[in-house]
Amino acid sequence: MKLYKTEALVLRARDCGRGDKLLILYSRKLGKIKVMAHGAAKPSSRKRGAVQPFTRSVFLIHRGREMDSVSQCEGVEMFSYLREDLEKISYASYLFELVDVFTPEGEACEPLYLLLLTTLRLMATEDLELLTRAFELKAADYAGYHPVLETCANCGGLLVGSLSFSPSLGGVLCGACGAAGTDALPCNRGLVEILKVLWRWHPSRLRQLKVDCQARLQLKNLLHEYLKYHLEQEFKSTDFLNRLKSGPAGTYV
Ligand SMILES: [Zn+2]
Numbered sequence: 001m002k003l004y005k006t007e008a009l010v011l012r013a014r015d016c017g018r019g020d021k022l023l024i025l026y027s028r029k030l031g032k033i034k035v036m037a038h039g040a041a042k043p044s045s046r047k048r049g050a051v052q053p054f055t056r057s058v059f060l061i062h063r064g065r066e067m068d069s070v071s072q073c074e075g076v077e078m079f080s081y082l083r084e085d086l087e088k089i090s091y092a093s094y095l096f097e098l099v100d101v102f103t104p105e106g107e108a109c110e111p112l113y114l115l116l117l118t119t120l121r122l123m124a125t126e127d128l129e130l131l132t133r134a135f136e137l138k139a140a141d142y143a144g145y146h147p148v149l150e151t152c153a154n155c156g157g158l159l160v161g162s163l164s165f166s167p168s169l170g171g172v173l174c175g176a177c178g179a180a181g182t183d184a185l186p187c188n189r190g191l192v193e194i195l196k197v198l199w200r201w202h203p204s205r206l207r208q209l210k211v212d213c214q215a216r217l218q219l220k221n222l223l224h225e226y227l228k229y230h231l232e233q234e235f236k237s238t239d240f241l242n243r244l245k246s247g248p249a250g251t252y253v
Pocket residue numbers: 152153154155156157173174175176177
């Protein structure tokens with residue numbers, strides 16, 4: 001088959017001369033794929049709208065010997081509210097960066113695709129921070145990195161005593177094992193319960209969850225350290241988010 005059709009979110013688009021764009025797509029059925037959209041950067045191109053990052057589009061793709069190329073495409077969902085709000089687009093950029101880092105090329109994960117789509121839709125009205133924290137946990141789970149939250153990540157025993165969280169040991173530590181996690185971060189029972197809820201609940205229910213500023217900051221740090229350790233990566237978009245939010249009123253993402 002020379003042509004195939006796929007629904008995808010545009011993760012990245014890069015101009016590469018002569019009016020062409022190189023696209024990194026996150027496809028519902030095919031995972032992350034790289035395709036060339038010839039002429040898509042030209043002002044007159046009918047492909048222009050459908051190849052913008054953060055757009056959900058349907059692509060008809062021609063299989064090439066070296067690289068596949070877009071034959072036709074149609075934008076289905078533009079998420080215009082993201083583009084009109086610097087904070088929302090910054091959070092969305094972070095989610096896209098996470099998916100890009102979590103996903104090897106050509107490995108499909110429909111649940112992650114649907115989670116990304118649902119989260120982008122909920123970003124219109126819901127709590128951006130909690131949506132992002134839930135996304136981090138669920139995406140880590142799909143990638144096989146879910147933190148241990150039910151028992152001690154080191155000894156497997158009950159979570160008793162003064163709790164901590166170790167990225168390198170993979171989750172929450174009991175009081176006796178706290179010293180074993182040389183990178184252990186402060187944690188407590190309340191935070192563990194919030195992490196469980198963020199992981200298990202459908203993102204549309206998160207508005208029922210009340211989380212104060214201090215707990216939000218702790219959750220953010222804890223999950224960022226956890227992802228940084230397991231993905232061996234610093235995230236560009238979190239730096240921007242931190243700069244965006246830093247100031248007298250807010251110091252967290
Ligand atoms: Zn332990």
